[in-house]
Amino acid sequence: xxxxxxxxxxxxxxxxxxxxxxxxxxxxxxxxxxxxxxxxxxxxxxxxxxxxxxxxxxxxxxxxxxxxxxxxxxxxxxxxxxxxxxxxxxxxxxxxxxxxxxxxxxxxxxxxxxxxxx
Amino acid sequence: xxxxxxxxxxxxxxxxxxxxxxxxxxxxxxxxxxxxxxxxxxxxxxxxxxxxxxxxxxxxxxxxxxxxxxxxxxxxxxxxxxxxxxxxxxxxxxxxxxxxxxxxxxxxxxxxxxxx
Numbered sequence: 001x002x003x004x005x006x007x008x009x010x011x012x013x014x015x016x017x018x019x020x021x022x023x024x025x026x027x028x029x030x031x032x033x034x035x036x037x038x039x040x041x042x043x044x045x046x047x048x049x050x051x052x053x054x055x056x057x058x059x060x061x062x063x064x065x066x067x068x069x070x071x072x073x074x075x076x077x078x079x080x081x082x083x084x085x086x087x088x089x090x091x092x093x094x095x096x097x098x099x100x101x102x103x104x105x106x107x108x109x110x111x112x113x114x115x116x117x118x
Numbered sequence: 119x120x121x122x123x124x125x126x127x128x129x130x131x132x133x134x135x136x137x138x139x140x141x142x143x144x145x146x147x148x149x150x151x152x153x154x155x156x157x158x159x160x161x162x163x164x165x166x167x168x169x170x171x172x173x174x175x176x177x178x179x180x181x182x183x184x185x186x187x188x189x190x191x192x193x194x195x196x197x198x199x200x201x202x203x204x205x206x207x208x209x210x211x212x213x214x215x216x217x218x219x220x221x222x223x224x225x226x227x228x229x230x231x232x233x234x
Binding site for chain 1: 152154159160161162163164167208220221222224225226227
């Protein structure tokens, strides 16, 4: 079954304690992305990756890091979490991230990680 | 930059009645528009997309969306609502990221409540 798997689903932590949210997809997708969802703001892109070792900032990258050492994995790292990073996080993947007219551009989302930073 | 707006935070409809969830867009060039649905405790699921061609796009679960260029709208519709359609719906538009590759820009979401 095609899946994007995020772990953990729920996480409560304290300010400054480093954490990693893992994301893995089994569809051999090149493109992966992280979003955060906040009430009234919709989903905002944090970082994205076009392929292994190719990553770039999205709209709200401050306070986050990512890595793409393998095609299937795209972990989100919070080196020093702060309360304003309390949010619902989604990982997504798709087969192609280009702007060509024929690009499918359909993104598949994980179930989400609800993070609370105290 | 491309953007979409969802003017309604919530839409209430009775089961069996038609439903409409509104979305307007602001883009330069031809828009690539999407609808996603989020059920409780689940990730977003793709419903349908408009790239080119027919203005009426059919998608999953009996949903369809009408692209209207003159009104810059892409409203989501369903002829007969089900209680199980109750969810959070997001309109999105494809935009170009910093390095020229695509990203999705989402609206703020509309909660649909279908009452029995």
